[in-house]
Amino acid sequence: MSNESEYLWYIPNDTKAGHRGDTVDENHNSLATLTAQARALEDNGWKGALIGTGWGRPDTFTVATALAASTTTFEPLIAIRPGYWRPANFASAAATLDHLTGGRVRVNIVSGLDNLSAYGDQEGDQAHRYGRTREFMRLVRRLWTEENVSHNGEHFGVTGSTVVPRIQARGDRRHPKLYFGGASEAAERVAATEADVQLFWGEPLDGIRERIARLKALSRELDRDLPPLEFGLRITTLVRETTEQAWVDAEKKVAEMAKGKGSGWHDHRRAVAVGQQRLLDLHRSGDVLDDNLYTAPGRYGGGGAGTTWLVGSADDVARSLRRYQELGITHFVLSDTPYLTEISRQGNQLLPLLRNQLPR
Numbered sequence: 304m305s306n307e308s309e310y311l312w313y314i315p316n317d318t319k320a321g322h323r324g325d326t327v328d329e330n331h332n333s334l335a336t337l338t339a340q341a342r343a344l345e346d347n348g349w350k351g352a353l354i355g356t357g358w359g360r361p362d363t364f365t366v367a368t369a370l371a372a373s374t375t376t377f378e379p380l381i382a383i384r385p386g387y388w389r390p391a392n393f394a395s396a397a398a399t400l401d402h403l404t405g406g407r408v409r410v411n412i413v414s415g416l417d418n419l420s421a422y423g424d425q426e427g428d429q430a431h432r433y434g435r436t437r438e439f440m441r442l443v444r445r446l447w448t449e450e451n452v453s454h455n456g457e458h459f460g461v462t463g464s465t466v467v468p469r470i471q472a473r474g475d476r477r478h479p480k481l482y483f484g485g486a487s488e489a490a491e492r493v494a495a496t497e498a499d500v501q502l503f504w505g506e507p508l509d510g511i512r513e514r515i516a517r518l519k520a521l522s523r524e525l526d527r528d529l530p531p532l533e534f535g536l537r538i539t540t541l542v543r544e545t546t547e548q549a550w551v552d553a554e555k556k557v558a559e560m561a562k563g564k565g566s567g568w569h570d571h572r573r574a575v576a577v578g579q580q581r582l583l584d585l586h587r588s589g590d591v592l593d594d595n596l597y598t599a600p601g602r603y604g605g606g607g608a609g610t611t612w613l614v615g616s617a618d619d620v621a622r623s624l625r626r627y628q629e630l631g632i633t634h635f636v637l638s639d640t641p642y643l644t645e646i647s648r649q650g651n652q653l654l655p656l657l658r659n660q661l662p663r
Contacts, residue, residue: 308628310654311380312352312646313537313608313638314340316366318359325640332361334369340642341370341377347650348658351378353411353537353636356387358418364396371404380409380482380636384417385439386424390459394446394466401479402468411482411502412440414490415576433489434458440481440497447478475530482535482634486514487577495521498532500634504582505538505611507592508626515631535634536627539612541597542639542649546616553597553614560603582610593626595619608638617649621656 314337320327330336344352354370356363367379383393401408414436419425426432435458442459445452450465470478483498485491494501495518503511515534522532541556543549585598592598594615601610613620624635637653639645 308633308635308657309350310348310657311378311634311636312340312344312349313636313642314352314354314366314370314379315642316354316361316363318361325642334373337366337370338373340646341374343643343646344650345374345376347647348654349646349650351380351407351409353380354382356382356384356411356413358387358421364400367408368400371400371407376407378407378409380411382411382413384413385436386419386426387417387422390439390442391446391461391464391466394443397443397479398447398466398468398470401470406471406473406476408479409482410479411484412436412498414483414485414493429487429489433485433487433493436483437493437497440483440493444478444481444497480533484537485576486581490577491518491521492525494518495532496525496527497529499529500533500535502535502537502634502636503632504579504608505536505596505613506581507585507596508630510581511536511627511632512630533634534630534632535636536624536632537608537636539600539609539639540620540624540637540649540653541612541614542617542620542645542653544616546619549615549619553612557597557599557603560600560605563604579606579610585611593623595623608636612639617652617656621653624657 315325316332316337318332320329320331325331328336341352354363354367363382367381370377371379381397397408397410414432426435438456438458442452442454442456442461445454446461446464446466447470452464453462454460480499481497482500482502483494484502484504485494501518503514518532541549541553543552583601585592585601588598590597590599595613597612597614600612613623615623637649639649
């Protein structure tokens with residue numbers, strides 16, 4: 304696999320203990336616990352981690368800032384929502400953190416449903432929601448790369464705006480990368496024109512192949528004026544010493560999920576987005592797709608990255624991830640629980656295979 308690929312993890316800034324099936328610990332969301340995970344990521348070969356967003360959990364940007372201050376190479380992929388942030392406020396906050404950390408900030412723009420009224424936001428229909436997201440992404444990028452920016456749009460306006468500190472260009476990185484997800488037609492049009500990286504959930508290879516081809520075609524059709532869109536995969540990876548042990552443990556986990564009817568395992572109990580529904584529908588084609596894509600978790604409460612799992616030995620999972628890489632995926636956001644244990648296990652067993660190195 305090409306060394307151009309990047310491997311990130313997931314840090315669960317959630318108020319509920321046992322998030323996604325992790326070990327229940329009353330201090331699961333303390334600075335000490337989350338910092339231990341961020342430092343373990345540094346020590347075990349990971350580039351950084353996605354930190355999720357949503358009303359009802361600790362503020363993502365604050366958590367990311369605290370973890371970045373406690374580490375030296377850890378790169379937070381900070382999930383944020385247009386509407387929770389206004390473009391100039393966010394551009395300034397992110398530029399400041401990027402400056403303070405020496406260019407370690409990444410951003411995941413989220414347009415999914417949330418408890419908007421709790422923080423005074425409101426959205427219209429899907430066209431309005433994605434129109435606002437498109438304008439937010441375009442304006443933030445301008446604020447990072449231009450000075451004295453004026454913009455009077457349908458959703459946002461600024462006059463003579465110059466963000467300080469200025470983002471420092473680092474090689475071909477002019478600003479923090481904007482990751483984006485979404486599988487609806489409206490979301491794909493935003494990705495094709497405004498995103499730096501399109502993140503996919505763990506769909507079978509054929510589905511990813513089809514979506515990459517469609518997004519590339521859309522980029523041409525819509526006259527994308529940015530560097531070529533890159534692609535990422537956010538998925539659960541359950542790795543054990545042997546294939547057999549991995550499947551035994553995966554089936555045990557799903558049996559436990561079935562007992563609790565999915566309680567506490569995911570964040571997707573509200574209206575289901577197009578991309579999430581695609582994942583939930585996969586089990587109709589079988590409990591195991593491709594070689595080792597396990598769809599049963601989606602039947603019992605698994606949501607988001609926990610809906611489908613790649614299961615097997617480190618060799619099995621590395622082989623599957625290479626197949627996604629061959630389709631054009633270069634950004635991987637992996638995870639499994641218990642988080643701290645798996646950061647080390649997969650950092651030492653899986654990452655060296657992906658980087659064509661011998662295990663440490």
